[in-house]
Every structure is written in structure tokens, then in C-alpha cells.
Amino acid sequence: MIPTNSVGTESVNTPSDLLRPSVNASAVVAAIASVVGNAPRPVPLHEPQFSGREWTYVKRCLDDGWVSSAGPFVERFEKALAARCQVQAAVATVNGTAALHMALHVVGVRPNDEVIVPTLTFIATANAVTYCQAVPHFVDSEVQSLGIDAAALERHLRQTVDIENGMAVNRQTGRIVRACVPVHVFGHPSNIDSLARVCGDLNIALIEDATEALGSQYRGRPCGGLARAGVLSFNGNKVVTTGGGGAVVTNDKGLAARAKHLSTTAKMPHVWVFQHDEIGWNYRLPNINAALGLAQLEQLDTFVAAKRRLATRYAAAFKNVRGVQYVAEPPDTKSNYWLNAILLDDDSGETRDNVLKANHAVGFLTRPAWEPMHTLPMFRDTPRADTSTAESIQRRLINLPSSPQLGMGV
Ligand SMILES: Cc1ncc(COP(=O)(O)O)c(C=O)c1O
Numbered sequence: 056m057i058p059t060n061s062v063g064t065e066s067v068n069t070p071s072d073l074l075r076p077s078v079n080a081s082a083v084v085a086a087i088a089s090v091v092g093n094a095p096r097p098v099p100l101h102e103p104q105f106s107g108r109e110w111t112y113v114k115r116c117l118d119d120g121w122v123s124s125a126g127p128f129v130e131r132f133e134k135a136l137a138a139r140c141q142v143q144a145a146v147a148t149v150n151g152t153a154a155l156h157m158a159l160h161v162v163g164v165r166p167n168d169e170v171i172v173p174t175l176t177f178i179a180t181a182n183a184v185t186y187c188q189a190v191p192h193f194v195d196s197e198v199q200s201l202g203i204d205a206a207a208l209e210r211h212l213r214q215t216v217d218i219e220n221g222m223a224v225n226r227q228t229g230r231i232v233r234a235c236v237p238v239h240v241f242g243h244p245s246n247i248d249s250l251a252r253v254c255g256d257l258n259i260a261l262i263e264d265a266t267e268a269l270g271s272q273y274r275g276r277p278c279g280g281l282a283r284a285g286v287l288s289f290n291g292n293k294v295v296t297t298g299g300g301g302a303v304v305t306n307d308k309g310l311a312a313r314a315k316h317l318s319t320t321a322k323m324p325h326v327w328v329f330q331h332d333e334i335g336w337n338y339r340l341p342n343i344n345a346a347l348g349l350a351q352l353e354q355l356d357t358f359v360a361a362k363r364r365l366a367t368r369y370a371a372a373f374k375n376v377r378g379v380q381y382v383a384e385p386p387d388t389k390s391n392y393w394l395n396a397i398l399l400d401d402d403s404g405e406t407r408d409n410v411l412k413a414n415h416a417v418g419f420l421t422r423p424a425w426e427p428m429h430t431l432p433m434f435r436d437t438p439r440a441d442t443s444t445a446e447s448i449q450r451r452l453i454n455l456p457s458s459p460q461l462g463m464g465v
Pocket of ligand 1: 150151152153176177179180238264266267287288289290300301
């Protein structure tokens with residue numbers, strides 16, 4: 056079938072449509088089937104695996120009565136996280152969104168600041184900016200990493216900001232552009248060195264949204280430990296889960312101490328006195344969740360190895376599927392392949408939906424990427440760059456079932 060270009064109710068073929076390879080939904084289903092084999096249907100997008108010391112550690116919390124925000128597993132989990140990310144400190148929080156909020160706050164994001172965020176991300180990245188009463192400023196993504204396009208960002212900032220008293224100020228809004236939050240989308244590391252150069256030149260603090268990228272590496276360094284602060288998530292759908300949880304990781308011990316204080320209701324240390332020296336948040340991760348997390352973290356290498364085996368099999372399965380590119384890790388990086396993805400050549404959006412429908416009909420719970428942030432009602436009037444590549448990626452991308460179990464024993 057020749058793809059068509061819809062204009063209003065009419066459909067017309069343009070010369071570029073005729074050149075565009077069509078996508079056969081059944082070929083995509085067949086490629087996925089060849090990889091997932093006899094896995095029970097439906098095949099979810101991402102399921103946790105509990106095959107280590109989870110029961111032992113959680114039972115210890117129940118036996119000891121340490122189930123809430125005090126207890127030995129929180130500290131053990133934080134130490135293990137800091138070691139994995141090769142940073143000085145980790146502060147565990149109730150979820151990744153709270154960790155993003157903490158990280159933005161402690162690097163100095165204040166009301167009426169602007170924070171650069173890719174429009175192609177999960178809502179939490181943008182929401183956390185608004186929790187600081189700051190404004191997200193949405194930018195474009197690149198096809199290679201699916202993260203912020205550093206060259207496009209540099210061009211955009213050159214046209215948008217002036218330097219005033221050493222700070223980047225958006226000349227249209229008059230607001231300080233205080234921070235930038237690159238997201239390692241689906242576990243693929245963003246181009247951090249280029250982003251650090253662009254943002255460093257303008258005194259814009261870099262915070263990694265590494266919520267999807269625990270175990271990924273950029274130029275041999277672990278994601279999460281590449282910027283002023285990094286943020287992790289341990290939601291049930293992530294590579295490592297605590298049920299719900301997150302963390303701020305950083306090389307700046309002062310920043311970590313501040314995040315820990317503020318996420319513990321800003322309570323002054325004392326055995327019985329309830330003294331708080333400012334307004335804080337109740338964001339600390341409970342011990343029982345940290346116990347689960349520690350047992351999971353002990354298996355991170357096994358999970359990532361399984362996910363990378365699965366990725367190799369998907370890449371091979373999609374090699375000869377017409378009109379489809381498998382999204383591989385960017386050069387010089389090692390992705391945890393949190394979620395495998397394909398990009399369709401056809402960017403009508405309709406074809407993507409047909410492929411999703413065909414997959415769901417046979418129990419493959421594939422899904423599209425998030426709606427771009429700037430199209431959501433609460434963010435429609437926020438500042439933004441040209442975001443056409445991110446929009447095209449969104450119309451073309453499909454995530455594939457990616458649980459580590461699918462890559463075990465193959
Ligand atoms: C890109 C991104 N940012 C932030 C978050 C927020 O993490 P959490 O769900 O733990 O709050 C998530 C995950 O859910 C995410 O995928």
C-alpha cells in the first residue's frame with residue numbers, strides 16, 4: 056500500500072510519500088513474536104523481576120519493625136547507589152519526581168526562573184519544575200539519542216538569552232534560565248558533554264534526569280553521576296524497583312546534605328525535640344522500600360546484561376523490516392535498554408497507531424512515546440524552541456516489551 060498524506064478529509068499522494076517505505080503492521084508483530092517466543096500473553100512492556108534477596112531483606116524489616124523512614128537499609132541502599140553512580144552521595148526519596156523537585160531546589164531553582172526541559176519526556180520532569188514555581192522552557196530532541204539536541208539548544212539559546220550579571224536571561228520573558236534537565240530517554244544516554252559545554256558557558260546548572268538510565272554509561276561513566284546532580288527512579292516499571300522510590304545522586308556533599316535535610320521535613324537532628332529550621336518536605340524513602348531496592352540493586356548487572364541480550368535480538372529481528380529502524384544506543388555509550396524502541400519512517404502518526412493496534416490484538420503491550428509536553432493544556436503558553444524533531448519522533452516511535460525476563464537464558 057502506498058502511504059497517503061491526509062489534508063482535511065481528502066487524501067493525496069505527494070512525491071515524497073511515494074518514496075517513503077510503507078510499514079506492514081504484521082511484519083512488526085512477526086518481528087516481536089520472533090523475539091519474545093513463548094512468553095505468556097499478554098506480554099507487558101516492563102515487569103519487575105524478584106530473583107535475589109528481596110524476601111530476606113524485606114522480612115528483616117518486618118521482623119525488626121523498621122518499616123518506615125528510619126532504619127539501616129536506607130543508608131545501605133544510599134551507599135550502594137552512590138557507588139554504582141560513582142558519586143560521593145545519594146539521598147533516597149519516595150519517588151523520582153520528589154528527587155527531581157529536591158535536585159532542582161538545592162541547585163537553586165527559585166520562583167519565576169526558567170528551566171530547560173526536553174518536550175519529549177515523561178510529565179514528571181516538567182511538573183517538578185512547576186513545584187519550584189519555576190517555568191519549563193521546552194526544547195527539541197535528536198533522533199540519535201532521543202534526548203536534547205545540543206546543537207539546536209545552542210542555536211536557540213544564542214537567539215533567546217542575554218547574559219546579565221553572569222546569568223542567562225530570556226530576553227522575551229525577562230526570567231533567569233537557571234537549569235537544564237537532560238533526560239536519558241528509555242535508558243539511552245544523552246549527549247552530556249556537549250550539553251555541559253553549552254550550559255556551562257551560560258552558567259546554567261545541569262541536572263540529569265537519569266530516572267530511566269540506572270546502569271547506563273556515557274563515555275565509560277555511569278549515568279546519574281555526569282552532572283551537578285542526577286536523579287533516579289525506582290518505580291515498579293524501572294530496571295531496579297523499590298515499589299516506588301527515587302534518589303538524588305551527586306558529587307557535592309553539601310548539596311546532598313541539604314537535600315537530605317529538606318526531604319526529612321527540615322528537622323534538626325535531636326533524639327526527642329521536634330525542631331524544624333525551615334519548610335521542608337516529607338520525601339524520605341521508607342526502610343522497607345530501601346530493603347527491596349538493595350536486593351534489586353545487587354542484581355543490576357544481571358538485569359542490564361539480560362536487557363542488552365534482548366536488545367541485540369530485537370535489532371536483528373528488525374534489520375530487514377521495511378520502513379522501520381531499531382533505536383540503538385548512541386556511539387560511545389552503553390545503554391541499559393530500559394525500553395526498546397523502533398522508529399517508523401512514516402510520520403503520519405496514523406501508521407504508528409495501526410501498528411500499536413495490531414500488536415495489542417495479539418497481546419504485545421507496545422506503546423507510543425509521551426505526548427510532547429508543550430501540547431499539554433497546562434504547558435501550552437510556556438516558552439519553547441522549535442520542537443519539530445521531537446514531534447516527529449513522537450509520531451513515529453513505538454516501545455517494545457522489554458522486561459529483563461525476556462532476555463534471560465537466551
Ligand atoms: C523521564 C522520567 N522522569 C521522571 C520520572 C518520575 O519518576 P517517578 O515515577 O519515580 O516519580 C520518570 C518515571 O516514572 C521518568 O520516566
